[in-house]
Amino acid sequence: MTDIFSIANRVLKIAEEEGADHCEVYIMNRNKTDYTFEVKAGKKTFNGISSTIRGIAIRAAKGGKLGFGYSSDFSEEALRFTIRSVLSVAEETQGFEGFTTPKTVSEVKGTYDDETANLSIEKAMELIDLFEDSIKGVNEDILILESSLRHCVISTVIVNTAGVEVEEKGTYIGIGTTLSVKGKEKITYPFNSSRRTMNSLDLEKLGETAANDVLRLTEKKSIETGDYEVILSPKVLAELLSYSFTTSLCADQVQAKLSVLEGKVGEKIASEKLTLYDDGTYEEGLYTTKFDDEGTPTQKTLLIEKGVLKGFLYDSITANIDNVESTGNCVRWEPPTWDVFFARSFSCRPRVWMSNLVIEPGSKKLDELVGEISKGLFLLNIFSGFTMSPSGDFNLPVVHGYIIEKGEITGAIKEATIQGNVFETLKGINAVGADIDIVIPDSTSGSLISPHIRLEKLKVISAD
Amino acid sequence: MVEDIASVVRDLSSLYGVNSVVVLNSEGEKIYSWHRTEADQRRFQLSGKDIKDTFDINKEFIRLAGGDQLRNVILRGRENIAVIEQSGSVIVFAFTDMRANLALLLIRVRRVAENLAKRFGGALI
Amino acid sequence: MKDVLERAVDKAMELGAEYADVRVQRTYSNTIRIVNGRVERTIPSVELTASIRVLKGTWGFSSLTSISETDLLEAVDKTFKTAKVGAERIPEPVKIKEVKPVEDKVRLGDIQDPREIPIEEKMEIIFECDKAARSIDARIVRTDYNYSDSVKEKYFCSSEGSYIEEIIPFTELRIVVVAREGKVIQQTIGRIAASAGQELMAYADPLEVSERLAQDTVKLLSAKSPPSGRYPVVVDNGITGLIALSTGLMTSAYFALMPESELGSFAGKLGQKVCSEAITLTDDPTSAGMPVIFHYDEEGIAAEPVNMIESGVLKTYIHSRETAYKFNAEPRGHSRAPNALFQPKPIVSNAIIKSSDLSFEELIEDVKEGIYLRGVVGATIGRIIQCTTMMGYRIVNGEIGEPLKGATFIVDASKDLFNVDAVANDFDVLPLRLIEGDKFYPVSGGGPHMKFKELKIGG
Incomplete structure (x- = not known):
């Protein structure tokens, strides 16, 4: 790491030589390994990929104007070229008053583990075997079309001319599979789970869950178009919340008058069953970090309390505009950047965005949520919500889901689309489960830590 | 007025790689010319008539090919580019070496021609 | 180095x-x-x-x-x-x-x-x-x-x-x-x-x-919205390009080895008719002026144009060295990757549908009541191509009629590509970005105006 700090400080020096008044250097190193076994045209194949990606992002200001650029070439020549380019493209930026000053960074737990970082290929193969065995243990007719294991170490360093000098290291591990059932090969079920450390990834339980899901999904039945009482899995909720809704919680959008939640702090915007945080310090959270992407300590920020909007997310620039403190939500991410663990990258310009969205669990077990429904649906997986319009209107096909009749799961949804508006949907929550899962939405940065929730009604269009 | 024309033409003459700029009225009379160096001026042998004739020949050429109005003439040598553009009663000619940003050159020639036509449209006699 | x-x-x-x-x-x-x-x-x-x-x-x-x-x-x-x-x-x-x-x-x-x-x-x-x-x-x-x-x-x-x-x-x-x-x-x-x-x-x-x-x-x-329903449809060069690109992707041996995948529908179809006879499809990474050009592919093989489909018949897949071995074919320089961080795989570069000798006027002359679509706003491709176009025109008795707003149309490659009646003698190309998970490839599709006997518009 000392090596990285010396590179970072070298950049500050070059920036000074080139006439910058302020400079910030962000260096990210991502070390990722991915093993995949896949059945292609009836034959098992293997793909083993590892990557070590590092890059340096530079923000520099001269005469009050701020610019951004990046390089993955660490040579003196490339760094100087980048700084010159950054200064040549610098723009007036409202709210920029210099970079973050040093503060005590947050203590976080469960975000790094040596064993996960240094997982050998032999150990990885054992883990895949364990996972596959737990799937096959449920039913011998289950076909494993794909199984994969990946792990990753990310280290970041931030240094700026205001005196910030911070570093951190995090680990990630994930398992994935695509399953089918003999005689029902048309139905394929993808399943994924990611955690921060090897010990918190319960492979046996995950294998059983995936296997039980696919078995229940083979009994496809048509449903009728109409309003249904619906249980949303954390994954479905992540797809609904992570685009328009999250965007409207970001201070830059509020300040640009693009957020439908502008001016609604203190108002009831959701069911009183809903309490929501953004928590960059959540233990073992996938987006848990000691500091945000400009070096501000992360924190737990109350966004919705019992349905009432409490506030917005800020980075240092938007905080200056509203004369408040940053909530530690400076995030280096832009669409369509995506990663199975951590979608932030040195190549993205900093902005305001979520870390871990956390929904406070309720008291009902999943069995109870299901048992109380006389006629309804249980959605496991839907199309990604990233195409959603800023108004929050959605129209998304269901990928996998169950039919509930008289408190029991009686089949799987054949083909259907859900329709509605995210902001309206949140008003209709009638129960929040007691369980917790950590999931990441497609095509965006951030995770959702949430129980299953139940909606009074949701419009479902049958495709038959 | 020459001062005023010079201030409009500066937009073009300040572009990297541009060596000569000539402004003509619709009769083909030189009403302004600029050369980056004395050497450029010495080498430059084109008369206003040469420039106007080239533009007119091409105007006819486009018409005979079945085309519409001619906007500009672009000539590319191995080492140089020449552009002639007409806007209203003004013809602007620019001569550059290959270092010039061709895209920006075309934009600025057009802008200068339009601005001159706008400001001095009737007065360039 | x-x-x-x-x-x-x-x-x-x-x-x-x-x-x-x-x-x-x-x-x-x-x-x-x-x-x-x-x-x-x-x-x-x-x-x-x-x-x-x-x-x-x-x-x-x-x-x-x-x-x-x-x-x-x-x-x-x-x-x-x-x-x-x-x-x-x-x-x-x-x-x-x-x-x-x-x-x-x-x-x-x-x-x-x-x-x-x-x-x-x-x-x-x-x-x-x-x-x-x-x-x-x-x-x-x-x-x-x-x-x-x-x-x-x-x-x-x-x-x-x-x-x-x-x-x-x-x-x-x-x-x-x-x-x-x-x-x-x-x-x-x-x-x-x-x-x-x-x-x-x-x-x-x-x-x-x-x-x-x-x-x-x-x-x-002030243009009217296009009608919904099934109509004879003429598409412009860019939309033809989009269809060429999508079809071109299906000719990749990589996808042909995954019959269950969205782009795997040409698996096992070598030598068979996969679309209308009016379609001849080429992938050419070498021709000057096109959006994608390379002399050598990501496996160091000299790139050359390949006709994957000739008069509607699938003649060959495009290959990497690995798939070429499996199919006993020659790799001809079509392995691509967004940059050196990704593994090479056979992906089309400039997918081109060949022009005919028919003029645009001749192409539309027998259309009594149809729609002419122009410009691609956005599209998802796969076996089903869903595309939003920029604008349209009515075609009435073989003539271009009033302008229409953009329409959404759906092409089911397994059926609708057989419905292509004819192609014209013009050519243009549409630069596109192919996004696949975290990868992004510059690609292009091109060709002439193309006529479908019938295509589903809107709804």
């Missing part, structure tokens, strides 16, 4: 590899975005990417952003071990088709190198275009300019003795214009892109393109 890359592949062979290659790509790029005349962002960047691929029963692959000898040699060790362990767990070893080694250096052609143009000049061009578009009409409420240029320096070195260097430029401008009148909102998109330098911004005349686009956008405000 050559020495260090050779030492890396030599090391892999010493460890016992059957084959190894190293790829390096250094990309200099600039992106500029100007929205409503204001700079939204400008990002300069230098990206260095490298990867090592080792064959030992199966592939091991490592990518990195360093080309130091220590880092490369360490990656070789790891990659070799990955391949070896993985190979023990699969039933059939991976083999690759033999090819002759090549040594070559492809220099930057006669272009205006974007690295030598100050960013202020590039911005001025875009500002001018933006101003021109917005000054067309007060009803234009939004203009969005996305400009990017890049120069890629690529290096390839294999254990078989190939060593190739190639420099590839790319310049692109995407323009979105939105007009509004009351509640009616109209959006149009213009695209300029080529494997070229800054001179593209002169030849492609972005100023003219901007003005036209703005005029079209305003005109469309």
Whole structure:
């Protein structure tokens, strides 16, 4: 790491030589390994990929104007070229008053583990075997079309001319599979789970869950178009919340008058069953970090309390505009950047965005949520919500889901689309489960830590 | 007025790689010319008539090919580019070496021609 | 560069590899975005990417952003071990088709190198275009300019003795214009892109393109919405290009080996009719002026045009060395990757449907009541192509009629491609970006105007 700090400080020096008044250097190193076994045209194949990606992002200001650029070439020549380019493209930026000053960074737990970082290929193969065995243990007719294991170490360093000098290291591990059932090969079920450390990834339980899901999904039945009482899995909720809704919680959008939640702090915007945080310090959270992407300590920020909007997310620039403190939500991410663990990258310009969205669990077990429904649906997986319009209107096909009749799961949804508006949907929550899962939405940065929730009604269009 | 024309033409003459700029009225009379160096001026042998004739020949050429109005003439040598553009009663000619940003050159020639036509449209006699 | 890359592949062979290659790509790029005349962002960047691929029963692959000898040699060790362990767990070893080694250096052609143009000049061009578009009409409420240029320096070195260097430029401008009148909102998109330098911004005349686009956008405000239903449909070159691209992807042996995948429907169809006889489909990464150009692919094989479909019959897939071995075919330089961080796989570059000798007028002369669609706004492709077009026209008794707003249409490749009646004698190409998970490939599709006997519009 000392090596990285010396590179970072070298950049500050070059920036000074080139006439910058302020400079910030962000260096990210991502070390990722991915093993995949896949059945292609009836034959098992293997793909083993590892990557070590590092890059340096530079923000520099001269005469009050701020610019951004990046390089993955660490040579003196490339760094100087980048700084010159950054200064040549610098723009007036409202709210920029210099970079973050040093503060005590947050203590976080469960975000790094040596064993996960240094997982050998032999150990990885054992883990895949364990996972596959737990799937096959449920039913011998289950076909494993794909199984994969990946792990990753990310280290970041931030240094700026205001005196910030911070570093951190995090680990990630994930398992994935695509399953089918003999005689029902048309139905394929993808399943994924990611955690921060090897010990918190319960492979046996995950294998059983995936296997039980696919078995229940083979009994496809048509449903009728109409309003249904619906249980949303954390994954479905992540797809609904992570685009328009999250965007409207970001201070830059509020300040640009693009957020439908502008001016609604203190108002009831959701069911009183809903309490929501953004928590960059959540233990073992996938987006848990000691500091945000400009070096501000992360924190737990109350966004919705019992349905009432409490506030917005800020980075240092938007905080200056509203004369408040940053909530530690400076995030280096832009669409369509995506990663199975951590979608932030040195190549993205900093902005305001979520870390871990956390929904406070309720008291009902999943069995109870299901048992109380006389006629309804249980959605496991839907199309990604990233195409959603800023108004929050959605129209998304269901990928996998169950039919509930008289408190029991009686089949799987054949083909259907859900329709509605995210902001309206949140008003209709009638129960929040007691369980917790950590999931990441497609095509965006951030995770959702949430129980299953139940909606009074949701419009479902049958495709038959 | 020459001062005023010079201030409009500066937009073009300040572009990297541009060596000569000539402004003509619709009769083909030189009403302004600029050369980056004395050497450029010495080498430059084109008369206003040469420039106007080239533009007119091409105007006819486009018409005979079945085309519409001619906007500009672009000539590319191995080492140089020449552009002639007409806007209203003004013809602007620019001569550059290959270092010039061709895209920006075309934009600025057009802008200068339009601005001159706008400001001095009737007065360039 | 050559020495260090050779030492890396030599090391892999010493460890016992059957084959190894190293790829390096250094990309200099600039992106500029100007929205409503204001700079939204400008990002300069230098990206260095490298990867090592080792064959030992199966592939091991490592990518990195360093080309130091220590880092490369360490990656070789790891990659070799990955391949070896993985190979023990699969039933059939991976083999690759033999090819002759090549040594070559492809220099930057006669272009205006974007690295030598100050960013202020590039911005001025875009500002001018933006101003021109917005000054067309007060009803234009939004203009969005996305400009990017890049120069890629690529290096390839294999254990078989190939060593190739190639420099590839790319310049692109995407323009979105939105007009509004009351509640009616109209959006149009213009695209300029080529494997070229800054001179593209002169030849492609972005100023003219901007003005036209703005005029079209305003005109469309008062156009009627297209009807829904099944109609005879004529599509413009760009939409033909989109269909060519989607069909071209299905001719990749990579997808043909995954019959269950969305693009796997040409599996097992070699020698069979897969679409109308009017369609002959070529992938050509070598022809000048096209959006994607390379002399050598990501496996160091000289690229050449390939006719995948001739008069509706699937003649060949496009191959990597691995798929070429499986199908006993020749790899002809169509393996691609977004940069050196990703594994190569056969993907089309410029997918082109061949023109006929029919004029546009002849193409539409027997259409009594149909729709003519122009311009691609957005699309998802696969076996089902779903596309939103920019605008349309009615065709009445063989003549172009009133203008219509854009329509959405669906092409089911397994059925509708047999419904292509005829193609015209013109040609144009549409630059596109193919996004697949975290990967993004510049691609293009092109061809003539094309006529469907019947196609589903709207709804």
